[in-house]
Structures are given as C-alpha cells and as structure tokens.
Amino acid sequence: MTACKVVDESLEAEHEALLSFMYLSPIGIIRSTLSGEVDMLNPLSVQLLMPLAGSGGVTNVFESLSDVAPELRNLASSFKAERGSVCEGHHIVLTPARERSTVLSCNILKVNDGTLMTTLTDISRQVEAERWARQNESWLAGIYTSVNDFAFLTLDAFGRVDSWNTSIEQLTGYAEVDVMGQTLDQFYAPDDVDDYRCPEHIALTREEGWHVQECWCQKKDGRRYAAQILVAILRENDGEF
DSSP states (O other), X not given: OHHHHHHHHHHHHHHHHHHHHHHHOSSEEEEEOTTOBEEEEOHHHHHHHHHHHGGGOSSBHHHHTTTTOTHHHHHHHTOOSSSEEEEEEEEEXXXXXXXXXXXXXXXXXXXXXXXXXXXXXXXXXXXHHHHHHHHHHHHHHXXXXXXXXXXXXXXXXXXXXXXXXXXXXXXXXXXXXXXXTOOGGGGBOGGGOOXXXXXHHHHHHHHHSEEEEEEEEEOTTSOEEEEEEEEEOOOOTTSOO
C-alpha cells in the first residue's frame, strides 16, 4: 500500500507539473483527435482562437481555423504515418488588424493513431520585422542601382575597396576592375591628393565611428567635381572593423 501511495503521489505531481506547464506556456497548446475535436487546450490557445471560433467556443481546432487555414484539416487527414510531424512552421494569417496583421506559426504533431498535438505561436512582430527588412533592402537596392549623384562602396579594414556597385560607375565612370583593391585616393583629383588624406580619413573614422571630408574628385574621363565623402564603420560579429 505504501509503494502504491508513493507511485500515485508521484503521478499526481507529474500531472500537476504538466498542467502548470500548459497553463503558463508562452505558446498555444492543443490536444485533439485526428478530426480536430479538442479535448485539452491551454489559456493562450483560447485567447488566440476565440476571435475565430466565436460564441460557440473552441471545440474543433480545424473548424476554428477553417476560414483562415482550411488546408490544415487536409494536411492532417492525408498524413498516413503512425506518428510524426504533420506540418511545421505553417503560417496562418488572421484577419488583418488596423495596425498590423496577426500571424500564427502552427505546428501539428501526430502522437498516435488517435491524437494530434497542435502548437500555435504568435509571430506577428517577427513577420513585420522581416517585411520591413525586405522593404529596406529593396529601397537600398533601388538607391544603389538608380542614383547618379551618390556612389556606394565598402572598404576593408585597411581602407581598400572590397565591394563595387554600379552606382560608382554611374558617378565616376570607373568600372569594377578600376577600383577593387584601391584606396579612396583612386577618386581624388590628382592636384588634390596628398599622402595623408586617405589614411587620416580612415583613422578619424576609426576614432569617431564615422567621418566626412570634402575634396575635389575626378571622373575617369578627367572631369573634376566637388565631393563629400562619408565613411562609417561596420563591425563584424567579433567586433572587428
């Protein structure tokens, strides 16, 4: 009797620990039948699904998501293995809000012949950040390839050009073969070059994080123009320039 009591208490403690995990989990967790009938879900799942499920409550996970992700039911029913991942990281876009859309990441795991475990994670902020990153990349790419009065390039730690962009050729007439591996001296007008201008510019950039200098530059065809050159530091993951 004592041994049975100890086992029962141990199982009860594990059950309480599982319930606490479910309740406090930062993701939605749903246990259902293969047809989606819910027999257990945590509070966050209710919070995420109630706007879709309406007054009837969340009784079937596939029905609750039918308007925004009707494909989930088919994914589950067509999964014939005894157990395994039905879907992983499946994006579900809910009704767009005024400020931003709500996007869920859905994972469905078939545990056995009669049980599915579904997790729902709100990834709206991540998706929004990725969208802005793509927009910014497109915006910068547009600048790099279309402007005529700016040139963009990167320098290595020694101040030598290590990447070339078409904007350089549009402004200066120099092709990639002309500038790769060269210093900023390549662009200065011959009568405005001294041995200290470029090293000093790089040194001040290292000290201040960025530095601007104004000087006369010259295009490949010999035409002079007044220029403002800004150099800013980019750091590698290890902190190197």
